[in-house]
Amino acid sequence: MPAAAVQPQAPADFAERVVAWQRSHGRSALPWQNTRDPYRVWLSEVMLQQTQVSTVLGYFARFLERFPTVRALAGGTEDEVFGLWSGLGYYSRARNMHRCAQEVVARFGGEFPRTAAELETLPGIGRSTSAAIAAFCFGERVAILDGNVKRVLTRVLGFGGDMSSSAQERALWDQATQLLPPAEQKEAIASYTQGVMDLGATVCLPRKPSCMICPLDKTCVGLREGQPERYPVKTRKLKRSAQSLWALLARDAQGRVWLEKRPAKGIWAGLYCPPVFESREELLAALPPAALAGAQDLPPFVHVLTHKDLHLHPVMLQGSQPQGDAARWVDAKEWDRLGLPAPMRKLLEGSAD
Secondary structure (H helix, E strand, O other): OOOOOOOOOOOOOHHHHHHHHHHHHOOOOOOOOOOOOHHHHHHHHHHOOOOOHHHHHHHHHHHHHHOOOHHHHHHOOHHHHHHHHOOOOOOHHHHHHHHHHHHHHHHHOOOOOOOHHHHOOOOOOOHHHHHHHHHHHHOOOOOOOOHHHHHHHHHHHOOOOOOOOHHHHHHHHHHHHHOOOOOOOHHHHHHHHHHHHHHHHHHOOOOOOOHHHOOOHHHOHHHHOOOHHHOOOOOOOOOOEEEEEEEEEEEOOOOOEEEEEOOOOOOOOOOEEOOEEOOHHHHHHOOOHHHHHHOEEOOOEEEEOOOEEEEEEEEEEEOOOOOOOOEEEEOHHHHHHOOOOHHHHHHHHHHOO
């Protein structure tokens, strides 16, 4: 049984320790740090959701080169945004990011609002992201609670509440708010916020945490219990599923590939993709009778998503034009400018060798 969600109080100097550690040992050279520009902070926060820093660095630079301001992003097309995002996954983040930029321009004159409450009214900005922007850029005393911070706080506090429960998550939010630096130490808010994020990312790791170099080791309940890895507690596990799809890889005499823009809802919504079908029979039924003999099965492969395994079955077709209102022949030189799902980019680039 999970422990009850009644926790001992954190040390009175909790925030002070985090701030001191961050200023001497925390990360400070990332391109979205040492700035109070809410556009850059917001962009990094969205990209870093469920994505490693090492992966985000290149995408962040390319986005800023093409869209240096929120107005520039708002004026871009969805295809341009998806093209730059291609490979990061979770494309709803890119779609919401584009909508958010447009709302910042339309509702706030191109200036991000200065409070977490107002920021949270924008598309794709949740409670933790809004708090990060408000804390880093405007010094607002407001708590963040991303995955790294949850891990740090539940271990230090010995917070045994089940994090799959919304009530327990709210209780941890309350604890996180109480641990913030005092309101009169406004200059410490950014360092504290960065510090708890850095501790979770570099010290308080999911497996084999580096407790010996943690500034909170002397007061960490999880360490004192000898099992910090049991926190955070989350009993509800999402079940993995599997899905099989057949992709029609059609090429013309010039080597161009037939790509269609996916519908606004469903898998790979709004992205460019070879035509996809639920079965091989459905794929063949969509071809002209004269093209059936030329359809050739390629080796299938598996693409692993967070909670689903996609079993993809490519079918090659040379020289015939499939049907499709939202489709066209696309040369390989255009692929980098289009939003392509990662497995389809892998398929196209592999077939081009």
